[in-house]
Amino acid sequence: DGGITQSPKYLFRKEGQNVTLSCEQNLNHDAMYWYRQDPGQGLRLIYYSQIVNDFQKGDIAEGYSVSREKKESFPLTVTSAQKNPTAFYLCASSAEKVQGASNQPQHFGDGTRLSIL
Amino acid sequence: QKEVEQDPGPLSVPEGAIVSLNCTYSNSAFQYFMWYRQYSRKGPELLMYTYSSGNKEDGRFTAQVDKSSKYISLFIRDSQPSDSATYLCAPSGGYQKVTFGTGTKLQVIP
Numbered sequence: 067d068g069g070i071t072q073s074p075k076y077l078f079r080k081e082g083q084n085v086t087l088s089c090e091q092n093l094n095h096d097a098m099y100w101y102r103q104d105p106g107q108g109l110r111l112i113y114y115s116q117i118v119n120d121f122q123k124g125d126i127a128e129g130y131s132v133s134r135e136k137k138e139s140f141p142l143t144v145t146s147a148q149k150n151p152t153a154f155y156l157c158a159s160s161a162e163k164v165q166g167a168s169n170q171p172q173h174f175g176d177g178t179r180l181s182i183l
Numbered sequence: 184q185k186e187v188e189q190d191p192g193p194l195s196v197p198e199g200a201i202v203s204l205n206c207t208y209s210n211s212a213f214q215y216f217m218w219y220r221q222y223s224r225k226g227p228e229l230l231m232y233t234y235s236s237g238n239k240e241d242g243r244f245t246a247q248v249d250k251s252s253k254y255i256s257l258f259i260r261d262s263q264p265s266d267s268a269t270y271l272c273a274p275s276g277g278y279q280k281v282t283f284g285t286g287t288k289l290q291v292i293p
Contacts, residue, residue: 072226108271109227128290131271156226168275171217174226 070095072157078183079144079151080146083141087142087178089157098140099172103154104124112155115140116165144180154179186210188273189284198293202259204283206272209253214276216248218257221269221286230270231257262291 068134070091081087091098097116101109111124115134129148140159144151156170189206196202204218216236219227231246233239239246247256255272269288275281 070226106285109283110189111280158226166278168279168281169215169277171215171229171232172273172281174219174228176226177224179224 068160069089070157070175072155072178074178075176077180079180080183082146084143084145085159085180086157087144087180089140089142089158089175090138091140091159091175092138093159093161093173094137095159095173096137097170098134099158099160100132100140100142101123101156101158101178103156109156110165116162123165124179131156152174152181184281187272187274187284190287191285194287195292196262196265198262198291200262202262202289202291203264204257204270204272204287204289206255206274206277207253208255208274208282210274210279210282211250211253212279213274213282214278215267215274216246216255217273217281218244218246219271219273220266220281221271223268227271231290247266255256259289262289264291264293267291 073088078157100112110176113132116173133142155178158174160170160172187208215227218231221227233246236250243260245258247263268287271283
């Protein structure tokens with residue numbers, strides 16, 4: 067079955083620690099996205115990538131970093147610079163082919179819930 | 184003013200009722216309109232994907248878009264307890280990035 071796999075489901079971060087959230091897709095989609103979901107705030111875009119080895123900052127990129135070395139994979143690192151990391155993190159992909167466009171629907175993984183110890 | 188406004192609910196209805204979920208948006212450049220369903224502790228699941236104004240039906244679900252008033256709706260007929268979830272509207276299009284509403288929480292009571 068094609069889909070998006072996020073791991074782990076739950077993650078705990080200690081003070082001063084960087085943690086990496088995994089996102090893998092087998093939908094052969096070019097575009098991938100990371101969102102943060104907080105209660106009452108909807109989904110906020112952290113980073114997105116439309117081709118391998120290229121990515122752009124979203125609305126709330128500070129304290130986060132990403133890489134896109136393979137089409138299938140788009141890991142997100144939450145760095146110690148992110149002072150309020152507790153949230154539900156969602157990875158998505160879409161078949162968008164046009165740079166900068168958003169005409170295709172996004173498909174989501176089941177998320178990683180990150181908490182501070 | 185938020186770019187996409189959605190009543191957070193919760194909305195409680197009896198099983199079998201017709202449910203109406205609504206969003207308003209301010210960006211007239213939006214051309215594609217999506218509805219997602221999100222169960223607790225899960226990722227959003229694409230329910231409906233429509234282009235421009237008009238209606239689209241899929242089983243018990245109907246999406247309606249009125250671009251002139253910037254108003255989008257999702258109707259659920261014969262609602263079931265399994266429809267209990269949060270529903271997110273998400274307009275997008277052209278070079279406007281997808282903008283998600285905050286979601287309406289629906290509870291269908293058996």
